[in-house]
Amino acid sequence: MADPKGFMTTPRQDWPRRPVEERVRDWDEVYVPGALLPIITEQADRCMDCGIPFCHEACPLGNLIPEWNDLVSREDWRQAADRLHATNNFPEFTGRLCPAPCEAGCVLAINQPAVTIKNVEVAVAEQAWELGFTPPRPPDRLSGRTVAVIGSGPTGLAAAQQLTRAGHTVAVYEKDDRLGGLMRYGIPEFKMEKHHLERRIEQMRAEGTKFRTSTAVGRDVGAAELRTRYDAVVIATGATAWRELEVPGRELAGVQQAMEYLPLANRVREGDLAVSPMSAAGKHVVIVGGGDTGADCLGTAVREGAASVTQLDIYAQPGGERDEDAEPWPTYPKIYRLSAAHEEAGELRTAPAADADARLFAASTLRFTGDADGRVRSLHLVEVDTARRPVEGTQRTLPAELVLLALGFSGPDRGDGLVEQLGLEMEPRGTVARDAGFATNVPGVFAAGDAARGQSLIVWAIAEGRAVAAAVDRHLTGSSQLPAPIGPYDRPMTV
Incomplete structure (x- = not known):
């Protein structure tokens, strides 16, 4: 001190x-x-x-x-x-x-x-x-054991780095053309410039980790085949199955998922596209969902030159101070926070319908309406009480030429066939089932990160990667000195 x-x-x-x-x-x-x-x-x-x-x-x-x-x-x-x-x-x-x-x-x-x-x-x-304090740390000797890590988000990268440093030969399989998972195509450049990601990946390459991009396990390579080629497999595909909004007009053109919109904007920054085909430029944009993904859409739309941007949050506006009865210290409180994107929207007055920072709180979407060509033109909403019941007389309409659904994720995407090909057991909520040692019902196959925990924070993702690496190391060698900061059933502090 x-x-x-x-x-x-x-x-x-x-x-x-x-x-x-x-x-x-x-x-x-x-x-x-x-x-x-x-x-x-x-x-x-x-x-x-x-x-x-x-x-x-x-x-x-x-x-x-x-x-x-x-x-x-x-x-x-x-x-x-x-x-x-x-x-x-x-x-x-x-x-x-x-x-x-x-x-x-x-x-x-x-x-x-x-x-x-x-x-x-x-x-x-x-x-x-x-200052050069992060040199590559390749292992002194190899164990002769091999591990496939499916997914290159923070969980997959953490697991791969830990296992590589422990002496195992690790290959990371990524379905996209570049590494990083949602850090690459889901997080806007203004929150984290991608050179931070690139230099860490280069460090991992120098340590001996192998990477296979544009390879969807279950589609480009069989999941069962992969299991026979490696001594262990770690599933770290994330929770990419987005939640839907089942309201009239959902089928209209221009009503998109946030994770359809954000990757295209990131690809423009990567140089793959001159202009995003979903660009918000000149459009009235409404974002449905009050979380971080919605804020990322907000900041992106502002930079693309949207005519207006409004974000809907179904929850009531929280206070500026911790509620000591409901969320006492040291739990993480739900308070009013002003992200960089909200600060920008508030100062630029991007949402005339909102009081301050582009957010409409306690707002629930009723339906979308469109034009004769089947394109969305309006979003109809209503205010709700704390039980999410409509408040009479509060219906209103917002102009909407691009609607972005940022409602979170329920579990891993089942479209590539990975789950079915391996015969993985799933939890009722849509995540991969695992035991206290991060192991699935398939011998030698482990699951970590959002694919098994459900949608969570990046610190939990990295902690899961470190913990599953210790479990895999123990499975391969009989013991492990790798740290395991959490167990699969640990959760954040709550009341």
């Missing part, structure tokens, strides 16, 4: 964002380049080094947060990077994409703004790359 009074003398200061008018004209990350390093050591000084650090429990990775906060406050970047990477394979991803449940569990957050843990994390990660 470098400064015992830091939490009393230093106010919280977040990584500043670039001006809205500047950043919406490009696709670069929203934060001011170089503005984090000058403030981060004093921010790390705010860590209280409390006797029972609940930030550990709030993070499924078990990140050693007080330790690397202390090291950052002393500007010992090498040791800080070592402590950070001891529990997290990809802190440059989580430092940008995780909603930071660790900060909700910070002891300081009981009555003050929490330590900027997420900002410290990304600062350490970037310094590690800048």
Whole structure:
């Protein structure tokens, strides 16, 4: 604890964002380049080094947060990077994409703004790359065992890196033409520029991990055949089966799933397309769904030049402070948060129908109506109460030439035949069934990440990858020294 009074003398200061008018004209990350390093050591000084650090429990990775906060406050970047990477394979991803449940569990957050843990994390990660503290770590010797990992999202990549470093020969199979899963084609560039992903993949290649892109297991290569070729298989395909909205007019052209829209915008940034065929340019856009995917659609539509963008959230607008009775510290509270995309939409007034930041809360979609050519032109909604019952007299209509459904995901996509070809047992909610050791009903086949847990956060995805790697290593060798931060039945802290 470098400064015992830091939490009393230093106010919280977040990584500043670039001006809205500047950043919406490009696709670069929203934060001011170089503005984090000058403030981060004093921010790390705010860590209280409390006797029972609940930030550990709030993070499924078990990140050693007080330790690397202390090291950052002393500007010992090498040791800080070592402590950070001891529990997290990809802190440059989580430092940008995780909603930071660790900060909700910070002891300081009981009555003050929490330590900027997420900002410290990304600062350490970037310094590690800048100063050469993240060299490839190939194994000293090979085990002679082989593992196929299906899916290259954060779970698959974490599992592959851990197993490769343990000495196993690992091949990652990815159905898309590029690696990264939703980090590649689901996360917009303004949230995480893809060069962060590329350099980590190059590190993994140098360590010995093999990658097979444009290969859908179950379609391009038989799942049963793959099982016979490897000593173990890890299913880390994610939860990509999107939820539908069954209302009249759903069949109209222009009513699209968010994960049909976002990948095309990302492909424009990759240089595959000059213009997205679903571009929001000049259109009135309505996003149905109040989560992070909806916010990603919002920021993307703004940058594409939409005529207007409105986001519908079926839940009532939360308050600005934690409800201590319903969501006491250190649980992650549902409070009003202003993402970069919402800040942009609010300042630019992209949604005339909304009060502030483009969101209409407590709003439920009734139907869509279209023109003579079968294209959507309007969305009809109604306000709802806390039980989601329509409130009489609150129906209204929004212009809508592009509607994006961002309603979450129910489990892995069954379209490629993977589940059927392997004969996997499934849970009633649509996820892959597994036991306490991450093993499925098929010998040698393991399941991890959103495919088995259900839709979750990136920190849980990486934790699952690390934990399933330990289970596979134990299966192959009889024991394992790989860390297993969580079990398959662990869940976030709740009341």
